[in-house]
Amino acid sequence: MQTIVTENEIWEILENVMDPEVPVLSVVDLGVVRAVTIIDNAVEVTITPTYSGCPAMNVIEINIKATLQAAGFNKVTVKTILSPAWTTDWLSEAGKEKLRAYGIAPPVGRSIDEHALFGAEKKVACPQCNSNNTKMLSQFGSTACKALYKCNDCLEPFDYFKCL
Amino acid sequence: MDIQKALFDYTLRLGDNALILGHRLSEWCGRGPILEQDIAMTNIALDLIGQARSLLQYAGEIEGKGRTEDDLAFLRDITAYRNVLLVEQPNEDFAFTIVRQFFYDNYSFHFYTALLQSTDETLAAIAEKSLKEVRYHLRYSSEWMIRLGDGTEESNQKMQKALNQMWMYNGELLTMNETDRVLLAAGIGVDLEALKPACEAKLAEILAAATLEMPTGTWMQKGGKEGKHSEHLGFILAEMQYLQRAHPGATW
Ligand SMILES: [Zn+2]
Numbered sequence: 099m100q101t102i103v104t105e106n107e108i109w110e111i112l113e114n115v116m117d118p119e120v121p122v123l124s125v126v127d128l129g130v131v132r133a134v135t136i137i138d139n140a141v142e143v144t145i146t147p148t149y150s151g152c153p154a155m156n157v158i159e160i161n162i163k164a165t166l167q168a169a170g171f172n173k174v175t176v177k178t179i180l181s182p183a184w185t186t187d188w189l190s191e192a193g194k195e196k197l198r199a200y201g202i203a204p205p206v207g208r209s210i211d212e213h214a215l216f217g218a219e220k221k222v223a224c225p226q227c228n229s230n231n232t233k234m235l236s237q238f239g240s241t242a243c244k245a246l247y248k249c250n251d252c253l254e255p256f257d258y259f260k261c262l
Numbered sequence: 263m264d265i266q267k268a269l270f271d272y273t274l275r276l277g278d279n280a281l282i283l284g285h286r287l288s289e290w291c292g293r294g295p296i297l298e299q300d301i302a303m304t305n306i307a308l309d310l311i312g313q314a315r316s317l318l319q320y321a322g323e324i325e326g327k328g329r330t331e332d333d334l335a336f337l338r339d340i341t342a343y344r345n346v347l348l349v350e351q352p353n354e355d356f357a358f359t360i361v362r363q364f365f366y367d368n369y370s371f372h373f374y375t376a377l378l379q380s381t382d383e384t385l386a387a388i389a390e391k392s393l394k395e396v397r398y399h400l401r402y403s404s405e406w407m408i409r410l411g412d413g414t415e416e417s418n419q420k421m422q423k424a425l426n427q428m429w430m431y432n433g434e435l436l437t438m439n440e441t442d443r444v445l446l447a448a449g450i451g452v453d454l455e456a457l458k459p460a461c462e463a464k465l466a467e468i469l470a471a472a473t474l475e476m477p478t479g480t481w482m483q484k485g486g487k488e489g490k491h492s493e494h495l496g497f498i499l500a501e502m503q504y505l506q507r508a509h510p511g512a513t514w
Contacts, residue, residue, distance in 0.1 A: 150391055151312025180316065181387035183394055237402055238302035242309060242395075246298065262394050 108134045108141055108166070115165050118157045119241050120259075122200040125158055129188025132179065140173035141166060146184045148262070149242040186261050198225050203247065203258040222258050224249035234258075268444040270324045271344060272451060273385070274334070275441070275487055277317030278345035281335055282495070283366055284310030285502055286353060295356050302402060303359070309395040316388050336506035340489075340496050347486040348431035350495040357417070357424040360406045365428065367400040368464050369435040372457045381449040404468050411472025418473065425469075426477050433482025436461065441487070 112131055117123045125131050125145070133144040143162055147155045159176045166174045186205040189197075194204035206220045221230050229251040237260070239246040244257040263271075287307035294300025318331035348366060353359045374396055377389035410417040436454045438446075445451025469476055485491070505512060 147312070147391075149309060149312060150316060150395060151308035151310070153308070179387070180391045181383075183387075183391045185394075236298040236302055237398060238298075238305035240301070242305055246301075260398075 103136060103139070103171075105134045105136055108136065108143070108171075111165060111169050112143070112162065115158070115161050118154045118161075119243075120197070120200070120202065122196045123189075123193050125162065127190050127193030127196065129184065129190070129193075130158065131162075139171075140175070141171050142175050142177060144177045144179055146179050146182075148184050152242060184262065186259065189259075197259055201225050201256060202244065203256060205259050205261045207261065220261075222247055224252060224254065225256055226254045227252040232256075263440055263444050265444060265448050265450070266324065268441045268448075269382070269450060270321055271441045272445055273317055273321040273324060275344035275346075276388075277314045277321055277331075277334070278343050279349050279366075279370075280310040280317060281314035282343070282345045282498060283349035283362075284308070284314060285498055286349065286351075287359070287363075289353055290359070299356070306363070306399050306402065309399070313388070313392045313395070316391070320384050320388070332506075336503045340491055340499055342489060343486075343491060343495060343499075344489060345486050345491075345495075346431070346434045347483050347492055348428070348435065350486070350492060350498060351428065351431060352494055354424070355420065357410060357420040358428065360403055360410065361421065361424040361428045362431075363399070364403040364407050364468065365432045365435065367396060367403045368461055368468075369457075370396050371400045372460050372464075373435075373452055373454075376452040376457060380451070385450065407468050407474070408472045411469070411474040421472065422474055425474055426479075429477040429479055430481060430483045434484040434486060437482070437484055437487075439487050 109126060109131075112134070113124045113126050115125045117125060117128050117130070120128075128148070130145050130148065131143060132146050133142075135142045135144075143166075145155070145158065145162070155178070159178075162176055163174050187208050189205065197204045203222050203225045206222055222232050222234075223230050224232050224247075227249060229249055231250040232247050233250060234245060234247050235255070236246040239257050243259055243262070245260045246255065247258045248255045284307045287303045287310065290300060290303040291307075292300065294303060314335070315331050318334045322329040322331060322334055348362060351358070351362055371393070374389040374393040378386055378393070380386045380389065407421070411421045412418070436458055438454050442451055442454055446453050466476065
C-alpha cells in the first residue's frame with residue numbers, strides 16, 4: 099500500500115467493528131480500543147478487556163484483524179493491556195444513546211469507586227417507558243457487564259449496563 | 263529463596279486461588295437456588311477464571327519455560343497447586359458457598375487494594391483490574407450473609423453452621439509464609455499481617471448486621487500455599503483436567 103495512512107483512518111475503520119455481545123456498540127464506542135499506532139505500514143491496535151473473564155475479547159481481536167485486513171492492512175497486531183483498567187466512564191455519549199435505543203439502560207453517573215460497596219441503589223430509568231420507578235433484581239445479568247432490573251410501571255424487565 | 267522463584271510461587275498462588283474458586287462456583291451452573299443466583303454465581307466464576315488467566319499467563323512468563331496459562335491450569339498435579347484450602351472446600355449448600363465467598367471476597371478486596379502499590383507493574387495492573395470486579399463480588403456475598411443470617415430461623419441456623427465449619431479455613435488467607443516475606447521485603451508482595459485489622463473489622467460489621475455469632479475457634483488449617491491439599495482438590499482436578507489429560511492439546 100503506497101498511500102500514507104493516518105491513525106485517524108484506522109480509528110474510523112474500527113468504528114465498524116461491533117461488540118459481539120452488544121452489537122449496537124462499536125469497540126470504539128465501548129472504549130475498548132485504547133491506542134492505534136502505525137509504524138512502517140504495520141498497524142498495532144491496543145485493546146483492554148471490559149471484564150477479566152470477558153469471553154468476547156478473543157472475538158474482538160479476531161474481528162479487528164479481519165476488518166483491517168479487509169481494508170488492505172496486512173500487518174496488524176493486537177495488543178492487550180490491563181492498566182488503566184477499563185471503566186464505563188469511557189463509553190461515548192453516542193454509545194450511551196445507542197444502548198438506550200437498543201433497550202439497555204446506560205450506566206448512571208460516573209464510576210466512583212466506593213459506590214459499588216453498599217452505595218445506595220442508583221435510580222435507573224427504564225429504557226422502554228423512561229419511568230424512574232424501577233427495581234434491581236440482580237447485580238449480575240446476562241453478561242458480566244450488565245445488571246438485571248425491572249420496571250414497576252410498564253412491568254418490563256431490562257438490562258442495565260452497570261458502572262465499572 | 264530468590265525473588266524470581268518467590269514471584270512465580272506467589273503469582274501461581276493468586277492464580278490458583280481464583281481458578282479453583284471459579285471452578286467451584288461454576289459447579290452451581292444450572293443448579294442455583296433460583297435463576298438470578300445461578301446467573302450471579304456463574305458471573306462471579308467467570309470473573310475469577312478471567313483473573314486466573316491473567317495471573318497464570320504471567321506466572322508462565324516469570325517461569326520462562328514456555329508454559330502457557332492452559333498448561334499451568336490443566337497439566338499440573340495436585341502438589342504443584344498453591345491455592346489456599348478455603349477455595350477448594352465443597353459447595354455443600356448455598357450457605358456454605360456464601361460464607362466461603364464472603365471470606366475470600368473480604369480478603370481479596372483488601373489484598374488487591376494493597377497490591378496496587380506493588381513495584382511489580384504486571385501484578386499492580388492485574389490488581390487494578392481485579393479490584394473493580396471484586397467490589398461487586400464483596401457486595402454480593404455481604405448482602406447474602408446479611409439476608410440469610412438475619413432471615414428466618416432456619417436460614418440463620420444454616421448460616422451459623424456454615425460459618426462455624428468454614429472458620430478454620432479463614433486464617434490461611436492472611437498467614438505469611440516464606441514467599442510472602444521475600445516479596446514483602448522486595449516491595450512486590452503485600453504485608454498480609456497489616457490487612458488483618460481491616461478484614462476483621464469488615465467481618466465483625468457484616469456478622470453483626472447478619473445477627474450471626476463470631477466463631478471462637480483459634481485453630482486454623484493451613485498448608486495449601488505450600489502444596490499440601492485436602493482430598494477435595496484431587497476431585498476438582500480430576501474433573502477439570504480430564505479432557506486435556508485424555509486428549510493432550512485438544513482444542514475446539
Ligand atoms: Zn418501563
